[in-house]
Each structure stands twice: as structure tokens, then as C-alpha cells.
Amino acid sequence: MMGWSDVVLALRLCARELRGGVRGFGVFLGCLFLGTLAISAVGSLGKALEHGLARDAKAILGADVSVSLTSRQATDEEAEFLRSLAPVSQTLDTRTMVHVRSESSARAAVLTELKGVDAQYPVYGDLLLDRPGSLHELLADQHSMPGAVVDQDVLTRLGVEVGAVLELGETAVQVRAVIRSEPDRVVEFFSLGPRILVSTETFHNTGLVQPGSLFRAQYRLRLASDVAETVAAQIREAFPEAGWRVRDYTHAAPQVRRVLDRLRVDLTLVGLAALLVGGLGIAGGVRGYLGARLTHIAAMKCMGGSVAVLFMAYLFQMLALSVLGGCAGLAAGAMVPWLADHFFADFLPVHMASGLYAAPLVQAALFGLVTTVAFSLPPLLRAVTVRPAGIFRGYVHTDLTHLPRIALIPTAGCFILLAGMVFWFAGNALLAAWFVAGTVAAYGLFAGLARCIRWLAGAVPPLPWASVRIGLANIHRPGSPGVSLVFALGFGLTALVAVIMVNVSL
Structure with a gap:
């Protein structure tokens, strides 16, 4: 059981790791920034329009x-x-x-x-x-x-x-x-x-x-x-x-209010889709960073570092970076009402009440934090459970793509929490249900397709072309990025098509 001294030690290790800067976390920070920006911008813009409609209701109705x-x-x-x-x-x-x-x-x-x-x-x-x-x-x-x-x-x-x-x-x-x-x-x-x-x-x-x-x-x-x-x-x-x-x-304007409410919900789901796709980038960034640190982690375990302390140290690091990327996204999203009012006031149905609205910013921050934890847990738990004996063989296995059993319950809990937040914030249970169901279906479809491609690559008989044999072997080998690549491309393109279809429908 962890004591206060273990938490302090984990914080010290986290601070030491962060002294090296954020090199290697560009994709991680970029994905988190864009996801929180999308959700906070949509929420802030919706609140500004809603308050503007309420403020000018008498003039709008006349x-x-x-x-x-x-x-x-x-x-x-x-x-x-x-x-x-x-x-x-x-x-x-x-x-x-x-x-x-x-x-x-x-x-x-x-x-x-x-x-x-x-x-x-x-x-x-x-x-x-x-x-x-x-x-x-x-x-x-x-x-x-x-x-x-x-x-x-x-x-x-x-x-x-x-x-x-x-x-x-x-x-x-x-x-x-x-x-x-x-x-x-x-x-x-x-x-x-x-x-x-x-x-x-x-x-x-x-x-x-x-x-x-x-x-x-x-x-x-x-x-x-x-x-x-x-x-x-x-x-x-x-x-x-x-x-x-x-x-x-x-x-005063029920039609305008209905359109604004529907627009807010639809664009919030678009932002969530962007954040989920960004979650794949977060997972890839964490996996790449921890893969390069496995030898270091194995060495610390040889010197007595416990799994709990190492897990907390790197989790604190991911949370600190998520705060950095999330705050940047929240700051940019909070500015959207002022920018929209300045550049697009003539095209909007009502004059916005530009201001700083806490609710959409808190919503975006929670989504960003839970998404970061959900997509960081599998590679993080896989990394801290690496066998320290590997350091004496001169090679530490760097495959962080497989989900360890220890990560199943907390990872599933994070995704269930994320789904519950979608229902809570969307305001439309049916739309939220379709979004969650579509996400789960897309996840299962592309994860299965990626594994089928990997199996087919291994089932192909030896071919006379060396370049083809090497390529197929790299797809089939343990730790191959092929599965992650197919999954990310399929899921990302699905989200992109969904965003385009929503925009066309609006």
C-alpha cells in the first residue's frame, strides 16, 4: 500500500523527468490542444449566443x-x-x-x-x-x-x-x-x-x-x-x-433557439469525435515516449523502484502535460466568442454576449483529462510492469501495444466514465446514444480489421521478392505498428467523414 512518502517520491521522479522538457510529446500536446479547443470553443460560442438571445429577447420579439x-x-x-x-x-x-x-x-x-x-x-x-x-x-x-x-x-x-x-x-x-x-x-x-x-x-x-x-x-x-x-x-x-x-x-425566437441548441449539440459531438481521434494520437505519443524509457524504468526497478511508485510518477507526468495542453486549448477556445463577434457579427442571427463562461470550459477540461487518462493507461501499465531482468540481457522488450490484464478494469472504467459524460453534457440522450454506439462499433470494426490484416500477412506463403517478404514480416511481427496504424487510419477517416456529413447537414 502506498504511503505519503511514496507519493512524494513519485512527484520527485515526475519533476526530474519533466526537466528534460516536452520533447517527444508534440503529438500528445497537439491532439489534446485541438480536442479541448474544439469542445470549449463550441460550448463558449453556444453560451454566448444563448445569453445574447436572452439579453435581446424583447428587441428580437419586438x-x-x-x-x-x-x-x-x-x-x-x-x-x-x-x-x-x-x-x-x-x-x-x-x-x-x-x-x-x-x-x-x-x-x-x-x-x-x-x-x-x-x-x-x-x-x-x-x-x-x-x-x-x-x-x-x-x-x-x-x-x-x-x-x-x-x-x-x-x-x-x-x-x-x-x-x-x-x-x-x-x-x-x-x-x-x-x-x-x-x-x-x-x-x-x-x-x-x-x-x-x-x-x-x-x-x-x-x-x-x-x-x-x-x-x-x-x-x-x-x-x-x-x-x-x-x-x-x-x-x-x-x-x-x-x-x-x-x-x-x-x-422570442423558438426556431432560432432550436437551431442553436441543435447546432451546439452537433458541434459538441464533432468536438468529441476530434478528441477521441486525438486520443489515438495521445496513446501513440505515450507509447513512443515510454518505449524509449523502458530501459530506464527497468533499471529503476532493479534498484528497488516499485510498480506503484513508477506508475504514479509517469501518471503525474502525463497529467501535468495534459494540464499544459488542455489549458492552452481552453484559453484558445475561450477567445472564440470574441473573435466570432468581431469577424462574423453580420452573419450571425443574434448579437452574442461575449464573455468568459465557466461551464463549457470545465466540460472541455473534464473531457480532456478523462480522455488523456483513458488512452494513457494501457501503455503506461504495460511499461511499468516490464521485467527488470531484461536489462541484463541487453534488450528490453518494447511492445506496448498489448493491453495488460491489470489495465482492463481502470481503462474500461475511464471509457465508461467518458460515455457517461457524453450523455450528461450532450443534452440529447438519443443523439448521445448513437454517438457512443457508433464509436464502440467503429472501435470493434477497425480493431478486428487490423488484426485480420496482421493474420493475413503472416498466412501469406513465402514469396520470391525479398522486399515483399520483409514488408509482410514487419506487419506480422510482435510489436508491429501495423495494427495501430490501420486502426488509427480507419477510425480517424470515419470521424472525418462523420464531421463532414454533420457540416453538410447543418
Whole structure:
């Protein structure tokens, strides 16, 4: 049984081994760095987007509570009830073709998302335009011509500039400005065309609101206190047969949230796949390092070094190096939200709340640590159980590929713990189950295939070509890297294809 003095001795041996630097551990550190970077980056990015969505929820929804109706507007009774709860802003939107006013019969046209807004719009957030001025002044009649503000795509597709006159149904509008940012556009996850904003009066004058027309009326409430869920429940109970959709800001963009959650889970599994493939590199790095130290280990055993002390010494060394590589990966992963917000803010559905999030960093650190221990144990236990008598023969057997019986239980325990962590952190039991099952199946398939190739290499009868005989013998010989190479290539390519397929699906 190990005492405190044995632990101190193991730490001293570990410190002495580390004085030589990290030479020979490049693959080990690189694999661990990339694996922890992938998991921490995905987790931090997901948290930043999630917090950004929660922070800007009212601006994204455009209200504390939103009530929407399809193909009809609220009745007088319904509208009066909504106004009794809080100030209300009404918007109307539909899809329509817009034309450039021209005498030519061949007029350019484009499908657009037409939206009519009242004087209270926007309730939350800011509508950014390419020129100064009040939105409602720009939409008001000037020289008997109502105004409109449009997305740049409208002008580009029609080949016109600001000031052009467009025909919308039975009326015409003049383009007065270009929309740079619309606060509540994120909530409309699916769009068939660029936006045109007009006043609600102009919207009615287009003649597009008719019995049977497909349009949507939205009523946005701004509450004085944080009682959005209560008010939403009151609206549903007051008119249960109204057929309207009632949402509060805590459910501002469910489609975006679902996409972000699925993206986070999928990319986390991609990061785990990268870490597992990196685990093969970790195992190879540990095996190569310890293979070069076997004579040294045998000599220490001859001088009285116990298996327990040597095991602890080299395990401490692997853990110290895993902390070094893992911390570098965590630091890089923690910076990803700031980098993404700086370079890709215009392409993201919400503005991120960049910050340092502990949960994904702890998750990545645990995955990295458990993966390091799981893949380091087999070669480590094989190395410290080497027979010291080999040093007197002038040769110490360096085959660390076989898993010793003593390593079966702790190694299996580490992989079971790793599988449990996948279920814990993934948040989707079915997806985690498929990931774990696929990993186990791939492991068994390629391990069996590698051993079959080794057996076939030994079963081939002697051939007349010396180079072929030597090559086949090297595949079949004890300690051959052929088994590890086939397994690593097969498992790595499988993970690569899985990553590509996930990216294509996303």
C-alpha cells in the first residue's frame, strides 16, 4: 500500500523527468490542444449566443408580448382588450410582387415581404436606416406620394436607386431610405424576399387586405413590469377561440433557439469525435515516449523502484502535460466568442454576449483529462510492469501495444466514465446514444480489421521478392505498428467523414 512518502517520491521522479522538457510529446500536446479547443470553443460560442438571445429577447420579439393573427385583424372587442392591458403597436405583413413604375410593358418585378407599421413601431430596439430622419416622417405622404424604406436587395434586383417609385398593388410608393438593420427580423426565421416597410395606412391602400387574403396582423404590447408570462396567459384565457398565437419575450425566437441548441449539440459531438481521434494520437505519443524509457524504468526497478511508485510518477507526468495542453486549448477556445463577434457579427442571427463562461470550459477540461487518462493507461501499465531482468540481457522488450490484464478494469472504467459524460453534457440522450454506439462499433470494426490484416500477412506463403517478404514480416511481427496504424487510419477517416456529413447537414 502506498504511503505519503511514496507519493512524494513519485512527484520527485515526475519533476526530474519533466526537466528534460516536452520533447517527444508534440503529438500528445497537439491532439489534446485541438480536442479541448474544439469542445470549449463550441460550448463558449453556444453560451454566448444563448445569453445574447436572452439579453435581446424583447428587441428580437419586438414586444413584451406579441399576439399574431393570420388572414384577419383583431375585432373591436379583442383590440380593446389588448389596449386595456398595455400600449399596443399594430403591424401588418404579407408577401407581394413589387414593380418599378414604368411606361414599358417589360417591367422589372421582385417578390418582397411587405410590412405596414404604425406610429409606435418599433416597440423595442432600433430600426437603422442609411440616412438620418424619423421613420414615420419618411413613410408619410410627400407631394401626395407615400414613402417606403426597403432592403438594399430590392433596389439591387430592380436596378433602381433611392427616390424610385414602386408599385405595390393598387398604390405607388417612393423609396426614401434603405434599411440597415431591422430589430425584429430574427423572429421571422423564414423569409421569401427582401423587406419593404410602409405605414399601415399605405398597406391598406394597396388593396392587398381582402377577404381570403393571406396576411398576418401582429399586436405588440409593451408592459410596465415583468409580467409577460402572466399577461400572455390572460390573453389566451380571455379569447380561447380567437385562433391567435400569443408569445412572450421568454419565447422570442423558438426556431432560432432550436437551431442553436441543435447546432451546439452537433458541434459538441464533432468536438468529441476530434478528441477521441486525438486520443489515438495521445496513446501513440505515450507509447513512443515510454518505449524509449523502458530501459530506464527497468533499471529503476532493479534498484528497488516499485510498480506503484513508477506508475504514479509517469501518471503525474502525463497529467501535468495534459494540464499544459488542455489549458492552452481552453484559453484558445475561450477567445472564440470574441473573435466570432468581431469577424462574423453580420452573419450571425443574434448579437452574442461575449464573455468568459465557466461551464463549457470545465466540460472541455473534464473531457480532456478523462480522455488523456483513458488512452494513457494501457501503455503506461504495460511499461511499468516490464521485467527488470531484461536489462541484463541487453534488450528490453518494447511492445506496448498489448493491453495488460491489470489495465482492463481502470481503462474500461475511464471509457465508461467518458460515455457517461457524453450523455450528461450532450443534452440529447438519443443523439448521445448513437454517438457512443457508433464509436464502440467503429472501435470493434477497425480493431478486428487490423488484426485480420496482421493474420493475413503472416498466412501469406513465402514469396520470391525479398522486399515483399520483409514488408509482410514487419506487419506480422510482435510489436508491429501495423495494427495501430490501420486502426488509427480507419477510425480517424470515419470521424472525418462523420464531421463532414454533420457540416453538410447543418
